[in-house]
Amino acid sequence: MNLQTFLLMRHEIILMIIILVMLAAEIFSDDKKNTYNLSIISIILFAIHTIIGYLPGEQGTLFGKMYINSELTVQMKNILNIGVLIVLLQASQWLRKPENEGKTTEFSLLIYSTLLGMYFMISSGNFLMLFIGLETATIPVATLAAYDKYRNQSSEAGIKLLLSSALSSGILLFGLSMIYAVAGTFYFEQISSNLATMSHTPALLALGMIFFIAGMAFKISLVPFHLWTADVYEGAPVPVTSYLSVVSKGASVFIFTIVLYTVFKSMLVLWTDAVIGIAVATMIIGNLFALRQKNMKRFLAFSSIAQAGFILLGTVAGSQFGMSTVLYFVLIYIFSNLAAFGVVSIISYSTGKESMNDYKGLYNTNPKLSLIMMLALFSLAGIPPVAGFFGKFFLFMASAEQGYYYFVLIAVLNTIISLYYYLLPVKAMFIDTNETPIEPLKSELLPKIALVLCVVGLLVIGFASPVFEYLKEISFGI
Amino acid sequence: MFETIPLTHILIVSTLMFFIGVFGFLVRRNLITILMSVELILNSVNINFIAINKFLYPERLEGLMFSIFVVAVAAAEAAVAIAIIINIYRRFSSINVEDVSEMKG
Numbered sequence: 001m002n003l004q005t006f007l008l009m010r011h012e013i014i015l016m017i018i019i020l021v022m023l024a025a026e027i028f029s030d031d032k033k034n035t036y037n038l039s040i041i042s043i044i045l046f047a048i049h050t051i052i053g054y055l056p057g058e059q060g061t062l063f064g065k066m067y068i069n070s071e072l073t074v075q076m077k078n079i080l081n082i083g084v085l086i087v088l089l090q091a092s093q094w095l096r097k098p099e100n101e102g103k104t105t106e107f108s109l110l111i112y113s114t115l116l117g118m119y120f121m122i123s124s125g126n127f128l129m130l131f132i133g134l135e136t137a138t139i140p141v142a143t144l145a146a147y148d149k150y151r152n153q154s155s156e157a158g159i160k161l162l163l164s165s166a167l168s169s170g171i172l173l174f175g176l177s178m179i180y181a182v183a184g185t186f187y188f189e190q191i192s193s194n195l196a197t198m199s200h201t202p203a204l205l206a207l208g209m210i211f212f213i214a215g216m217a218f219k220i221s222l223v224p225f226h227l228w229t230a231d232v233y234e235g236a237p238v239p240v241t242s243y244l245s246v247v248s249k250g251a252s253v254f255i256f257t258i259v260l261y262t263v264f265k266s267m268l269v270l271w272t273d274a275v276i277g278i279a280v281a282t283m284i285i286g287n288l289f290a291l292r293q294k295n296m297k298r299f300l301a302f303s304s305i306a307q308a309g310f311i312l313l314g315t316v317a318g319s320q321f322g323m324s325t326v327l328y329f330v331l332i333y334i335f336s337n338l339a340a341f342g343v344v345s346i347i348s349y350s351t352g353k354e355s356m357n358d359y360k361g362l363y364n365t366n367p368k369l370s371l372i373m374m375l376a377l378f379s380l381a382g383i384p385p386v387a388g389f390f391g392k393f394f395l396f397m398a399s400a401e402q403g404y405y406y407f408v409l410i411a412v413l414n415t416i417i418s419l420y421y422y423l424l425p426v427k428a429m430f431i432d433t434n435e436t437p438i439e440p441l442k443s444e445l446l447p448k449i450a451l452v453l454c455v456v457g458l459l460v461i462g463f464a465s466p467v468f469e470y471l472k473e474i475s476f477g478i
Numbered sequence: 479m480f481e482t483i484p485l486t487h488i489l490i491v492s493t494l495m496f497f498i499g500v501f502g503f504l505v506r507r508n509l510i511t512i513l514m515s516v517e518l519i520l521n522s523v524n525i526n527f528i529a530i531n532k533f534l535y536p537e538r539l540e541g542l543m544f545s546i547f548v549v550a551v552a553a554a555e556a557a558v559a560i561a562i563i564i565n566i567y568r569r570f571s572s573i574n575v576e577d578v579s580e581m582k583g
Contacts, residue, residue: 128544131547131548132547135551135555152570157581159578162559163503163512163516166520166559167516176523177541180531181526
């Protein structure tokens with residue numbers, strides 16, 4: 001191993017350097033009022049990091065195949081980078097509020113630490129690496145959720161997130177111990193080759209896999225392990241909520257898909273049944289609860305639960321096409337959900353209003369914001385001109401290709417239900433009248449850039465077929 | 479003397495510990511006790527890893543290594559959890575789950 005091989009983990013190394021630079025800058029800056037400038041610097045550094053991520057690099061493995069770097073993992077990290085960049089841009093306005101004075105750098109540091117964990121998690125070739133990455137990705141998020149120290153709901157969200165994620169990692173580890181008992185190793189490759197030699201699946205292994213799926217389902221907030229989601233999303237500050245619902249969830253979905261496709265590939269029949277069951281329950285329950293939400297953050301929380309159910313359509317397919325649709329959908333989901341959260345956050349910071357009724361008549365006072373919100377909701381619902389339609393269409397196609405017609409039918413029916421509640425805020429904004437609508441808002445430059453990025457993504461990615469072709473090329477199936 | 483205890487007995491103990499932990503997590507109302515239940519779960523997993531390593535795969539120490547990392551992660555988790563619990567105590571003057579619940583629905 002020489003210095004060159006370390007370039008295989010360039011994402012991690014650059015992010016680590018950014019973390020250290022920001023930490024040093026935070027320590028040595030004597031002016032506590034200047035921390036906002038530091039967060040601008042950190043955004044610029046991260047933007048450079050995002051661009052560097054797209055440069056072509058070598059592929060290979062490190063640390064005795066504990067760390068795998070392939071084109072697929074690099075692109076997954078790039079997708080997450082886009083999400084984090086948009087979240088940071090959106091958060092800049094919130095970080096300027098007086099109550100956040102002196103702790104603006106902490107926010108980006110914690111975000112970067114969780115992102116580092118996600119990088120290692122995605123690149124893992126061993127369950128030990130996966131576990132450490134997963135924990136590095138979740139523990140700082142709990143502190144982020146409790147970031148508003150003087151708001152009761154924020155601390156409540158933090159402890160709920162931390163305890164439920166601790167329980168879920170306990171369940172996941174219990175499953176891993178069973179897998180270890182059968183396979184005798186933690187390496188993905190060796191486990192799958194050991195399993196391939198067995199004539200039948202041992203019951204202990206099947207149980208371990210179920211525990212593993214349950215543990216991951218907590219992180220992706222799939223039904224019946226979704227109970228923490230709504231409270232945490234409501235209580236946490238808006239940028240943290242958008243981070244949780246998009247980046248955290250995306251990373252967990254990626255590694256979940258990779259593990260199912262590599263480690264458990266000989267048990268395809270077993271896990272497809274389990275995952276289909278979970279996905280159906282997730283879509284139905286997420287939709288039904290979203291119907292009756294009045295708080296916009298809670299509304300988006302339940303809609304994100306339902307979206308996670310849709311993502312599983314691609315995972316279940318078990319083909320190269322299936323994995324590429326998962327990547328593609330997460331990319332689109334990042335843009336659409338962050339656009340919606342961006343509008344919610346701008347309104348929430350300026351006026352403190354989060355209820356759906358406050359959005360009545362928004363079009364008359366803030367036409368641009370309401371148009372962006374409409375595009376985002378159309379994309380989440382899957383209405384044709386915007387990217388969300390193509391994402392969902394490919395997911396359905398991947399699943400139908402493998403013959404899961406009933407499953408696709410249920411998913412399509414759920415899309416129709418979801419149309420109803422996605423159009424509720426649109427109706428409130430455009431049709432309903434309100435005597436005291438939200439006054440015209442002036443947003444700052446950086447959140448504006450974030451919104452523009454989201455809108456461009458929403459409009460372009462659906463029609464840019466090279467994106468999907470490329471994602472399909474780098475994915476793998478069973 | 480230790481070798482005379484079969485693997486099954488150790489696994490029964492660890493499984494019992496795991497489910498006692500899950501039960502405590504769901505039933506207990508004090509945040510610190512819930513945290514203790516989580517520790518119980520993680521330690522039952524450690525027992526599993528070490529016992530399986532010693533009895534089934536003694537030639538490689540993978541399980542042992544894993545359990546060390548689990549201990550480290552559990553410590554980090556407890557540190558963050560207690561920090562948040564202290565903040566909750568300042569906010570709510572209570573660490574009972576019933577009192578620390580403002581959000582409903």
